[in-house]
Amino acid sequence: MNTETLSGTSAIHKKIKNQLIIVRRWNEMLHKRISLFNHKIIMNELITETEKERLIESILCRCKYQNNKIIYWREKDKYLYPHFLLPTYEESRVERSKKIRLITGELPRTFLLSHNAYELETLRFLAMWKLDDSDILKFLRCTEERLVHSCFDSFCVDGECVGLSLVLLRFWNTYKPQDIETINSMLMKLIDHTLNNTSKIPSFYLWLTLSELADKSELANEIILKFSQDLYKLFQKGWIVNPNNADRYNPIRKYIIKNALSKLPKFNYLKDAEVIISNDGRCYGRFNT
Numbered sequence: 001m002n003t004e005t006l007s008g009t010s011a012i013h014k015k016i017k018n019q020l021i022i023v024r025r026w027n028e029m030l031h032k033r034i035s036l037f038n039h040k041i042i043m044n045e046l047i048t049e050t051e052k053e054r055l056i057e058s059i060l061c062r063c064k065y066q067n068n069k070i071i072y073w074r075e076k077d078k079y080l081y082p083h084f085l086l087p088t089y090e091e092s093r094v095e096r097s098k099k100i101r102l103i104t105g106e107l108p109r110t111f112l113l114s115h116n117a118y119e120l121e122t123l124r125f126l127a128m129w130k131l132d133d134s135d136i137l138k139f140l141r142c143t144e145e146r147l148v149h150s151c152f153d154s155f156c157v158d159g160e161c162v163g164l165s166l167v168l169l170r171f172w173n174t175y176k177p178q179d180i181e182t183i184n185s186m187l188m189k190l191i192d193h194t195l196n197n198t199s200k201i202p203s204f205y206l207w208l209t210l211s212e213l214a215d216k217s218e219l220a221n222e223i224i225l226k227f228s229q230d231l232y233k234l235f236q237k238g239w240i241v242n243p244n245n246a247d248r249y250n251p252i253r254k255y256i257i258k259n260a261l262s263k264l265p266k267f268n269y270l271k272d273a274e275v276i277i278s279n280d281g282r283c284y285g286r287f288n289t
Helices: 003-042 049-064 068-076 111-129 134-148 161-175 180-196 203-213 218-226 228-236 246-261 265-272
Strands: 274-277 282-286
Touching (some): 003 246, 049 134, 134 161, 180 203, 218 228, 228 265, 246 274, 246 282
């Protein structure tokens, strides 16, 4: 083998190594970025086109470079677990339970909710920003096919399937916003179950979803109105902000409450309200006068 061939081989190996390093970094950062971008949208902060493109590139890279972990979960059940995206080892180590928190801070009890929320929250950004891309459409349609065959698509109330139906509803509202009939049907079942059962549902994720549906759903507005006084008190109340546990999500939860309430004419003025962290280490809703 001559020197030129060796040099070419070395360059290829170096390129592959660099690509693997980039993929590893993307893997480690993806969930943080998904949460961050969701929080930016909730707080009505600007996301640049460059940031969008980089996130989409990261997601597509993860979808295409699957590992044996995906195969393991597929073998457990063909439809109940993700086909494209799962938390990495590094991401799973963040919490002792090895589950990934929802973007609103709730910690799932099961891998069913944790893994599916991870994939659906991530794919949701593809549906939001690049629905015209053929590769992305393939991922989304495969996911749609999987969800149609799952129990939580038909509203199962076992375990954390109810919470997962809520995540699915938010995903569907972005992926198929014109499918009003399905969205309203899912929302009605969720609300009926929530009001008539004691089983827990991710409450802040519920208010986030309702705030996003309120512009086109009378039912969403009715539920927000029903609990508006309680929500208003929560917005004003001081909540501890601790970076070492779920309390770190409390500021974003205040924004979620603000967004939900501001959909109502009575609380429209809250659109200009702010969330501040005071010297006492608590976050408060503050009204601009």
